[in-house]
Amino acid sequence: MSQVKIRNMEEFASVSGISRPTVSKYFNDPDSVRPSTRAKIEAALETYEYRPNIFAVNQNRKQTKTVGILVPYLADPVFAEFARNIEQRCVELGYRPTIFSSHGVQQTENDILDNLLALKPAGALLAPLGRESDVAAVRAFCDEVPTVLFDSNIADTGLAFCGMDNPQFTRLIVEYLCRSGQPPCFFEMKTPANPNARKRRQSYLEAMRTLGFEPQVFSVAGEGWHFEEIGRQGGHKVLTSGEMRTNTVLCSNDRLAIGFITACYELGMSVGRAEGCAIRVAGQDDHPFSRYTCPPLTTIAQDYDTVSKHAVATLFRAIEGEEFPYEVNLFEGKLVMRDSA
Amino acid sequence: MSQVKIRNMEEFASVSGISRPTVSKYFNDPDSVRPSTRAKIEAALETYEYRPNIFAVNQNRKQTKTVGILVPYLADPVFAEFARNIEQRCVELGYRPTIFSSHGVQQTENDILDNLLALKPAGALLAPLGRESDVAAVRAFCDEVPTVLFDSNIADTGLAFCGMDNPQFTRLIVEYLCRSGQPPCFFEMKTPANPNARKRRQSYLEAMRTLGFEPQVFSVAGEGWHFEEIGRQGGHKVLTSGEMRTNTVLCSNDRLAIGFITACYELGMSVGRAEGCAIRVAGQDDHPFSRYTCPPLTTIAQDYDTVSKHAVATLFRAIEGEEFPYEVNLFEGKLVMRDSA
């Protein structure tokens, strides 16, 4: 490694013995130059430290190598896992992903979309806030940037949506709960942030009716993204109300279930499918922490990997110029039987 | 809002009736122009949509408004919380934070530092991987960019370090455990990624000796960042080994404790400080989920807010030109008494 500092592409071109426009072509696509010149450039790259100035590159190219990743709440391990997974795939494809979190706030989501737009990204992968989203703002963004939505759908927005097959999710676990014990009641937030929650409620009702059982829904108060606390406090209310007509609770998602189990503990109720337990609790999502609740949580596993993979693949089809109609890709979940139900 | 699209600062200057250099000055610092011209510019800003091209700005300014935030593992809610907190503070100060995660991998950490360098950030806030970090690479980065380290310290690197006062943390909870029941043994990973873990072990030994008790340390195998699973499997080994000379376990951190409690559950051992419980378990960090374990976890609360605040404040002192010697700022934790110990 030479001590000579290369200041720009001009200098690098001269030490590599290739003209600047050709070097520029090389950095744009190494395969676009003759193998012999490519070798020369890469030899120089071994000797001298040089990388094109990213700001100059991005200013002049119409399309950057940036990919925006936006999740509604990064402190939720479900979304941290999505972000990590998607990020890695983008890196592998030679792009520069940037992760943003709306922190559950519409204004923040809008600000991020606005800032992201200024970065002229090649594409974006968005998990919108859901109910809190400014639909017009998200649509406006999608009109400018190739975008794939995931997790939380906004109809006909962006190139495609990749998410869960909520009816399948809920039907699967409702059927399991019904055949292994008492039919479940449904525990949810009254005004859920995420549209998946509404679909799951719907799917619960349908599944119960199909199976010939009377559904019972508990919608508890609570705003924001502190689901565990909402689940805990709501759990206390429901459990002490005496209104539960069953010993089995299906929670709208795992984080609510985690809080609900805490409530059970605090009320001295034993949770589990084992004999002698007072109550069975199940969740939906397979949250990373669900394996470690006491008892471990029975739930439906969302396949982060498949959803991420498909979302990224769809985006890059578009980035690489393919045209295709709007898609909705829903993926099935798998039952994860643990001890809580 | 006019329909005329403003393409650059030149055009915006002309529609606002102000010369381009003055407009440029305004965007650099709105207070640097006369109030009357500022008003004119802001009036135009109401009518026309224009924002300076961020790439052109960053190319020409020696210093950008970017701030890099790097954490070792974003899927760990402790770091998600840090990242969120720091991010928000930077936004409030008018900067553009960008969050990165090393995902526990040295090469990733190095790549991120490398990429970050190319973004000419005004500063960076790094929580290094710890044992896995390439110290030379981190130091090299710190030589180029004003950097404050947090959470995990690398001696004499960067402008300052902000983190926990591990001796105080551990002493506090050891004292509590000793006066409220049997003195604790210490449960940790054999080769912890994070240097805090080593200090906590040390501090445990000292605290126990000071109090006149015989320490006992269990170092369990396990690599990586899946602490809950390591805690669970290690917990099984320790609990079934018959080597524990006490009914109280202090875990090196909350995530290990969460896994340990799961192991207790799986072995049918009741956890808690209540009478009749088989074992007491305590953690350290006040992980966001610790409130929801069964029983809720007694732990030492790390003050994310204060650490973040201090780290950001220190960085911006440097960004704004102040010179000061290398600092180490350690913050005390508070005992959070819940039911597990």
Added chain:
DNA sequence: ATAATTTCTTTACGCGCGATAATTTATTAG
């Protein structure tokens, strides 16, 4: 070998803005 084709070089311009110097205009002090 010659022609056809591909690739490279040279030259030149443009992107959008920061920065500077010299000049003009507006504001404030006396």
Added chain:
DNA sequence: CTAATAAATTATCGCGCGTAAAGAAATTAT
């Protein structure tokens, strides 16, 4: 009202690179 000061204007350059056109050189095909 004039001088002193502050602020805005005009003009001009530079940043580092993308890109286009025209011609030279190297490669491939015939």
